[in-house]
Amino acid sequence: MKIVRFSQHALDKLDLLAKRGFTVTQAAVIETLQFPDKVESNKYPSIAQRRISERLVLRVVFTEDEEKLFVVTFYPAERRRYED
Numbered sequence: 001m002k003i004v005r006f007s008q009h010a011l012d013k014l015d016l017l018a019k020r021g022f023t024v025t026q027a028a029v030i031e032t033l034q035f036p037d038k039v040e041s042n043k044y045p046s047i048a049q050r051r052i053s054e055r056l057v058l059r060v061v062f063t064e065d066e067e068k069l070f071v072v073t074f075y076p077a078e079r080r081r082y083e084d
Helices: 008-019 026-034
Strands: 003-006 038-040 046-051 056-064 068-078
Touching: 003 008, 003 026, 008 068, 026 046, 026 056, 026 068
Parallel strands: 003 068
Antiparallel strands: 038 046, 046 056, 056 068
16 A cells, blocks of 8 residues: 555544544545545546445545555545445
């Protein structure tokens, strides 16, 4: 697995969501990158998606080069909106 780096925005979002009562960890974001249910790589930046509950998916917006994955941002979303 490549090194994963987080933008300042993504790091700030971890804290913001926690303050709003929805905890997402760096580990959950990395797990989504490592074991996605779906990747939208036809877009730039790419989006990795993984189910996190019966109702929600975690979507991780990222870029990639030879050495690393760079997390631009992430967000929880309704599964019905993004799953086929």
